[in-house]
Structure formats: C-alpha cells, structure tokens
Amino acid sequence: MANPQLLIDQLKLLVGTPDSYGTEEQRHEIKRLGRLASNVLEAPFETMQRLPLPLVAARIGQDCHVFSTLAAGQDSVDLDTISQASGLEPRILESIMDYLCNQGMAVQAESHRYLLTPMSRLLLLPLFGDAVTHFVRSHDNCLPGFTALHRALKEPRDSTLTAFQLGQHTDEDFYTWMETHPTNQAAFHRFMKAQFASLPTWLDVLDFKTELGCDAEATDVMFVDVGGGNGSQCAGLRRAWPDMTGKMILQDKPQVLERALQVEGVEKMGHDFVREQPVKNARAYYFRQIMHNYDDDVCITILKAHIGAMGNHSVILIDDKVLPDAKPPPRCARGRVHGCSQSGHEGNV
Structure with missing residues (x-):
C-alpha cells in the first residue's frame, strides 16, 4: 500500500531540486504520473472549473505587466508595485495574484509579496506570449468573458460593462442573455444542477x-x-x-x-x-x-x-460560496518548501 507521507516528502524534495532529480527518462515518467495523479485526485467539477482559466490568467499576467514586474525585481515584489505597473486596483489584483500562485505562475514569498516562477519566466518569452493569445479563443458561455477580462480591467472605473458583456458583445447581463440562447442556458443549468447534487444543502x-x-x-x-x-x-x-x-x-x-x-x-x-x-x-x-x-x-x-x-x-x-480571508502559507519560494500548497476553499453558508 502506498505511503502518502513518503510521497509528500519525495515531492517536496523534487520541488526543491527539480534539475537534479533523476534521469531524463525518469523525469519524463514523473511528469506523466504527476499529471495523472493530479487528475485522479481532484473532483470532476474541480477539473471542469480549472481547464479554461489558466490561459486567461496567463494572458492577464502578460498583458498587465505582472510577470515583467516580477522579473524586474531583485527580490520579491510587493503588491503595490505590481498594482502601479499593471494599473489594477490592489483589491482586484490580490485575487488575481492568488490564482496565479495557485497555478504556479507566481509564488507568495510573504504577505503581499510575490516572486516569479519558472513558468512565468517562460510566459515572458514572445513565443509563449503568442501561444497564449492563440489558444484563448471565444466560444460558448464563459470563455468569451474570461478572454475579455483583461480588457474589462482596463475599462474606465465608471464603466458599467462587465467582462461577459465585452466578450459576448452585448449590453445584457448573463442571465438575460441566456434567455435568447436556450442551448447555452440548458447546458448552464445542467452543469449547476450536477455540480451541487452531491453537496450538502x-x-x-x-x-x-x-x-x-x-x-x-x-x-x-x-x-x-x-x-x-x-x-x-x-x-x-x-x-x-x-x-x-x-x-x-x-x-x-x-x-x-x-x-x-x-x-x-x-x-x-x-x-x-x-x-x-x-x-x-x-x-x-x-x-x-x-x-x-x-x-x-x-x-x-x-x-x-x-x-x-x-x-x-x-x-x-x-x-453562497465563501473564501477565507487568511490564505494558507505559500508552497515554495526560491526552491524552499514552506508548508502546504496554496489553494482556495469554498463552502456554503
């Protein structure tokens, strides 16, 4: 029988010293099994909610100069500095940084201070900037809004347009828009019904x-x-x-x-x-x-x-859904493991 704690300890060593961990063939197998392990451990709806967002988060990090600001820092960069460079309000930016950290595109070294990661360094390269732009495509209910989120964040503060409205080219709110898109509406309601079916009420x-x-x-x-x-x-x-x-x-x-x-x-x-x-x-x-x-x-x-x-x-x-104000400690900073992984928690009130 597998020993979970032993696996956790081994993964911490891997995260701390990735370049010296195993042969090329072994590293390839670890990556393959790591992806499989992540897929089988997460709940189905976690998978469905995860799939569209990382590319959109990457686009925001690129377009709003989050990654370049982190790269320019000699050490960790504070939230206010990133806010000034990106033009995003700190309260909005903090939520974006939480998600970037959760996806390995940044790491929170300490409260309101962040570091670049190998993934975000990669996303600064022009080739991968073009790749993100290419793959963030518009269709269905939410992805147009996800795609337009970086534009919505740059709208004047007195603008009433949401990311959804910009992405769908409409002045209607999401629920009104669905009234004239019955296929989308049916899919949305089926998804929501299935999502909450197994949860306590x-x-x-x-x-x-x-x-x-x-x-x-x-x-x-x-x-x-x-x-x-x-x-x-x-x-x-x-x-x-x-x-x-x-x-x-x-x-x-x-x-x-x-x-x-x-x-x-x-x-x-x-x-x-x-x-x-x-x-x-x-x-x-x-x-x-x-x-x-x-x-x-x-x-x-x-x-x-x-x-x-x-x-x-x-x-x-x-x-409704709630998130804690206090975040778990950051997973790693400059190759050092600092505790549990950073992830959001939600529940019903």
Missing part, C-alpha cells in the same frame, strides 16, 4: 421547522425564495417539512417562472430582487448562489430592498 445544517417555524399560522409567509430559479429549494423544503404551516413563495423573472417546478403550495411571483420586496413579514428571505454574481454595491442594494419588508421574526438566509 442548507437544509442539512438548518432545521427550518424548529428554528423558524415555531408558532406559525396558516396565514404566515414562511419562505420566500428570492431569485429562486426553477424552485428546487422550495421543493427541498417541502420534502423536509411536508406538512408545513404557512405559505411558500418563489420569486424570479416571469420568463424563468414559466419553466419552474410545480411544487404543492408554492406561489410564483414575478419580482426583481434589486427592487423593494413586496412580501412583508416573511419568516425567511432566502438567497441561493446570488450574491457572488454581483459586486458589493449591488449586494448592498439587494439587502436594503429587503430590510424594510422584515418583521420581528424575519431572517435573511444567504446560501
């Missing part, structure tokens, strides 16, 4: 009946699924509490509600969640996978639109 951590259903009456609105799409969460709550007292309301755009599930006792209501919430005093206003689609200002607008509707027993439930 909010109902696994919240006993809705005990926490929010006490003393409920038939006239009470128990659950408003705001921007709830096809109503799958209403259906889940109905399964968890089949004899629920009170009402459930599913809110979304009218054209979305036309294709929603038929769930017993659920009222469908056309509503835009940036506008004042018309349903007052509900026990729960639920937002699933919504907030991460918008910047802070829009999220605040959404929440403000619901504060006035809340009663003494009302709560807002946000079920």
Whole structure:
C-alpha cells in the first residue's frame, strides 16, 4: 500500500531540486504520473472549473505587466508595485495574484509579496506570449468573458460593462442573455444542477421547522425564495417539512417562472430582487448562489430592498460560496518548501 507521507516528502524534495532529480527518462515518467495523479485526485467539477482559466490568467499576467514586474525585481515584489505597473486596483489584483500562485505562475514569498516562477519566466518569452493569445479563443458561455477580462480591467472605473458583456458583445447581463440562447442556458443549468447534487444543502445544517417555524399560522409567509430559479429549494423544503404551516413563495423573472417546478403550495411571483420586496413579514428571505454574481454595491442594494419588508421574526438566509480571508502559507519560494500548497476553499453558508 502506498505511503502518502513518503510521497509528500519525495515531492517536496523534487520541488526543491527539480534539475537534479533523476534521469531524463525518469523525469519524463514523473511528469506523466504527476499529471495523472493530479487528475485522479481532484473532483470532476474541480477539473471542469480549472481547464479554461489558466490561459486567461496567463494572458492577464502578460498583458498587465505582472510577470515583467516580477522579473524586474531583485527580490520579491510587493503588491503595490505590481498594482502601479499593471494599473489594477490592489483589491482586484490580490485575487488575481492568488490564482496565479495557485497555478504556479507566481509564488507568495510573504504577505503581499510575490516572486516569479519558472513558468512565468517562460510566459515572458514572445513565443509563449503568442501561444497564449492563440489558444484563448471565444466560444460558448464563459470563455468569451474570461478572454475579455483583461480588457474589462482596463475599462474606465465608471464603466458599467462587465467582462461577459465585452466578450459576448452585448449590453445584457448573463442571465438575460441566456434567455435568447436556450442551448447555452440548458447546458448552464445542467452543469449547476450536477455540480451541487452531491453537496450538502442548507437544509442539512438548518432545521427550518424548529428554528423558524415555531408558532406559525396558516396565514404566515414562511419562505420566500428570492431569485429562486426553477424552485428546487422550495421543493427541498417541502420534502423536509411536508406538512408545513404557512405559505411558500418563489420569486424570479416571469420568463424563468414559466419553466419552474410545480411544487404543492408554492406561489410564483414575478419580482426583481434589486427592487423593494413586496412580501412583508416573511419568516425567511432566502438567497441561493446570488450574491457572488454581483459586486458589493449591488449586494448592498439587494439587502436594503429587503430590510424594510422584515418583521420581528424575519431572517435573511444567504446560501453562497465563501473564501477565507487568511490564505494558507505559500508552497515554495526560491526552491524552499514552506508548508502546504496554496489553494482556495469554498463552502456554503
């Protein structure tokens, strides 16, 4: 049986001294098996989310002078220096640097200080700059937006255009655009459904009946699924509490509600969640996978639109992706291993 710790120790030695590790034939076999090991260890949806982005990140690193700024530094380069060279705001740049580090295109030597890696040195060569430009091609839902991200970052700060809109040459937001692209829309919803099918849900951590259903009456609105799409969460709550007292309301755009599930006792209501919430005093206003689609200002607008509707027993439930503020220690710097690999962690709240 394989010894995981022994393998980890061997890989640390390899990362620290790659040029002196084995014969050429052995190095080729290590690379082949390393790729296979990475593929079999990661979850399928990690693979699907990983594939399109590295080339786009490489393009940003090249076009925004991130790599050249790191190369010009005598030692590690601080975030502010990279920000000045790239023209990117530090708060945006930090997220980009996190991803570049995760993909081996930079390394965080210490907090807010970064080093070049062999991969990013390679990406500074004209030949590989042309290769990145060639392979980042536009098609389907997201890749045009990924491709346009470097252009969106250079737009004037008062511009309302997103990377998606620039990439798709539209002034519509993603969800509105999908309404006229049914094939893309179907693929998106199938992917999202499959992605979350095996994960715990909010109902696994919240006993809705005990926490929010006490003393409920038939006239009470128990659950408003705001921007709830096809109503799958209403259906889940109905399964968890089949004899629920009170009402459930599913809110979304009218054209979305036309294709929603038929769930017993659920009222469908056309509503835009940036506008004042018309349903007052509900026990729960639920937002699933919504907030991460918008910047802070829009999220605040959404929440403000619901504060006035809340009663003494009302709560807002946000079920979304989260990332920790504190990053794991960097994996390596100048050939020295410093602990665990740098990777994002996400979960549901």
